[in-house]
């Protein structure tokens with residue numbers, strides 16, 4: 375079952391073959407301001423059908439993407455972070471903002487909170 379997501383204006387659109395089983399709320403200084411709920415995938419599991427106005431904000435090792443037209447937080451690229459603060463660059467992760475998913479009951483999946491503000 376393909377599930378689709380897009381920013382508000384549609385300049386960013388993507389497809390997932392597998393819906394998220396849970397999502398993550400991160401307390402870090404960036405995520406707490408955007409309000410994104412992250413669904414984690416490997417880069418090959420997310421198919422972008424358009425990235426027409428992709429914006430990038432990369433203040434550290436995490437690369438935060440947003441739509442430069444409508445401003446929605448769209449996805450992030452990062453290494454796999456361990457709880458001890460180390461980064462595994464051999465396992466890149468792609469986090470999509472689950473709030474952008476269409477025809478998906480976001481309230482039905484559990485939300486895990488990760489204390490990114492203090493862990494990293």
Ligand SMILES: [Zn+2]
Nearest residue numbers: 381383441444
């Ligand atoms: Zn947009």
